[in-house]
Amino acid sequence: MSFELPEEQSHQLDPIRESLEKVNFDWKIPPEKLEALVGENQNLKEMLEDVFDQCLRYTKTVVEEQELLLTEGHGEDHAERDKLRSLTHTATQDTLRAFARNLIKSGKTAANIYPLMPNTESRAACGQFALRLTLSREVSGVQV
Amino acid sequence: MEKQQEETMSTKDKLLLLEYSKIALKRIDGAIVNATDADSIRMKKIQETLGLTHDELLRTASDFLGGTISQ
Numbered sequence: 001m002s003f004e005l006p007e008e009q010s011h012q013l014d015p016i017r018e019s020l021e022k023v024n025f026d027w028k029i030p031p032e033k034l035e036a037l038v039g040e041n042q043n044l045k046e047m048l049e050d051v052f053d054q055c056l057r058y059t060k061t062v063v064e065e066q067e068l069l070l071t072e073g074h075g076e077d078h079a080e081r082d083k084l085r086s087l088t089h090t091a092t093q094d095t096l097r098a099f100a101r102n103l104i105k106s107g108k109t110a111a112n113i114y115p116l117m118p119n120t121e122s123r124a125a126c127g128q129f130a131l132r133l134t135l136s137r138e139v140s141g142v143q144v
Numbered sequence: 145m146e147k148q149q150e151e152t153m154s155t156k157d158k159l160l161l162l163e164y165s166k167i168a169l170k171r172i173d174g175a176i177v178n179a180t181d182a183d184s185i186r187m188k189k190i191q192e193t194l195g196l197t198h199d200e201l202l203r204t205a206s207d208f209l210g211g212t213i214s215q
Contacts, residue, residue: 027203060169067162089213108198116153127213136203138168 028136029129033116041106047099052137054095055130061085062131093126145210157194158208164190 031052038044065081072078097120103113118125151190153161167183 027206054170056169059165062212063162063165063169066209066212067159067166070159070162109180124213128210131209132206134172135165135168135206137172139199139202 021058027132028139029116029133031133031137034133037108037112037116038105044099044102044106047102050095051099052133054092055134056137058085058088058092058127058130059134062127089123089127093120093123096120096129097125116129153208160190160194161205161208164201165209168202168205175198 009018033075034048034051038048061081061084065078065085068078068081096118100113100117103117104110120126164187167187170183187198191198194201196204
């Protein structure tokens with residue numbers, strides 16, 4: 001069974017449709033949206049490059065740590081690797097925090113920043129963001 | 145791959161996922177530019193083995209790796 005709303009009532013649903021379209025159900029963090037956010041500001045452009053590099057570094061350490069864990073289990077090597085991952089995680093959070101702070105200084109509002117950036121006070125959110133941003137760069141790059 | 149599938153992945157599948165991610169990371173790093181090289185062929189092979197597309201593999205990798213984050 002289906003029914004259709006009269007056209008004049010259907011328009012009343014437009015704000016709801018628009019809100020739903022704004023919700024990002026996608027896992028990706030498009031790098032080009034971050035590039036658009038920084039615009040032509042040279043300082044922010046350089047900071048965004050640092051964000052890309054640091055997130056890539058973090059993702060590499062997580063992948064390597066997991067590989068070691070699956071092949072060799074919890075051992076001395078894993079403890080060392082985990083320490084490195086934790087330090088890289090901290091550095092990533094610092095990089096993201098500095099970037100967000102400079103976005104605000106340059107006049108960007110929270111409404112511009114936070115649909116794209118994580119809560120930089122959350123360590124877990126920064127880690128998740130770094131993984132997603134890095135792997136999104138591959139999705140939007142060369143196709144296999 | 146949906147969350148449920150991810151949870152039921154074997155160690156072998158997880159290792160393939162990690163291998164795929166490592167190749168992807170090399171490409172992001174700019175180490176690979178030629179789509180016909182051995183790494184790209186290997187990526188195709190992993191896609192076939194796991195029955196997932198490139199995007200699905202990267203999404204699964206993101207979910208899997210994100211789920212392993214510790215403080």
